[in-house]
Amino acid sequence: MGRIGRAIVNCIAAGVAVTLLSPGAHAVDLPAQVTVPSFWDPAHRMEKPDLSEVRAVRILVEAENPPFAFVGADGLPTGFSIELARAICVELDVPCTVQTLRWDLLPSGIESDLGDAIIGSLAVSADSRARFDFSNRFLTRPARFVVRNKGPELEMIPEGLAGKRIAVQRGTAHEAYLRAFFPGSVLHTYETADAARTALKNGDVEALFEDGLNASLWLNGSTSENCCRFAGAPFTEARYFGEGLTVAVAPGNDRLREAFDFALARIQQNGTFREIFLRYFPVSFY
Template identity: 30%
Template sequence: MSVAMAVGWGQAYARDKLRLGTEGAYPPFNFIEPNGAVSGFDVEIGLALCKKMDVDCEVVTQDWDGIIPGLQARKYDFIVASMSITDERKEQVAFTDPYYRSGFALVAPKDSDIVDVSPEALAGKVIGAQAGTTQGNYAAQIFTQSDVKLYPSQEEVNLDLLNGRLDLQVSDYLPMLDWVNNSRQGACCKFIGKPVTDPAFVGDGIAIALRKEDEDLRNKMNEALKAIRSDGTYAAISNKYFHTDIFTFE
């Protein structure tokens, strides 16, 4: 780390390394390779920001339901884990500017005859989603006449859909785009209806979370995000995973 950068961050960050927290179970955004390395879009964006800020970063994984408590307990210094900006989360953490925007997808088996995705039409259907996520909250709030099942991880939601235990699932659109189009398991399934993009549910975008007191680091990350957008680094990472630039996805 350069002396100037250390001074700019203040005493709290006058060290050689920052710790990047992520889930490690949300491909293609964050996942663990067979060799134990943590990879994915989130991880590469986070490390690109570290490089732009001229600081080494260590990647730390944490289960989703404990990811904000882990930040507050100083297990890591910032979270890059496809976290939506919501009013509830803003009470606990500070967010950078969004680094991408997304929506929710409804996904069902290919042989499903579901066409209407209104709450009334889905009454009695079994709907899955990941617990502790905005899509899980959406499913529970909207599909009150359905049997909504919440799971610890997205992988478990996918598995139950694949095995016929769910009529459909609610999930982040971009991971589902990759799962349905590029994975062997995802070939089982199809998208139903249009993505849900209402900010009341999906929030104001996907951003990096930090402790509220770390305002200097937040500002540095916002500067670095603008820099990787302007120099082509962001687009290169996005194209690697999605064959498109997802920064302006709506």
């Protein structure tokens, strides 16, 4: 049995109940040419906080947000966030519950004492910082350029894309970024991300600029028809693309926040994070 399999067994033994209620990063290159992000200094050893007085940790996760959370073939919730929560519980060695909620109910889940933490679904902003404290990030959503496999080689910098046609979804941060930093490119804006991808696949544009995570799911799916690939480096400017995914806890709950930081660092160091990441993102968006 692999580490993830042991983790799930250990979580169940520890009392995990799954219910359906409706700073800078560096990259780790793997032998299979897949890049997994890391936001932890491997030389830094964190001390595990004392959780002896903690009876249980109740983790809330957004429901029906694949690949982060969805109902599996066995009728049980699964996904990146679910497995990450279970792996955290194993490292903390405390009883845990992992419960899914609709996105709009998540913030009140902590404030109404339904749960102790939210994994990944709250954007870190001035407003959310007034309501919650956040762990270190475990994932970001960089923007990426996508090009056709049979297209010409392009340098994904403003000079290299001067005069080139770039597809982007209208009204997004990605459009704003291109207008600010790629003024020499010819933008073709589309109402939906799918329409922008179709334009690239059909050869109407030379490149597509969008959320890297969503692009990776498209590239790995059947609708792309293996037409395209990532090109250039990820764009991670927080002003445009957010500060990344974290664990949110109630304000002032430093012990629990530090416990999540410890567990996230541990699963990064021991390879569990890589195993979970590759299961759900085989086409890395980094």
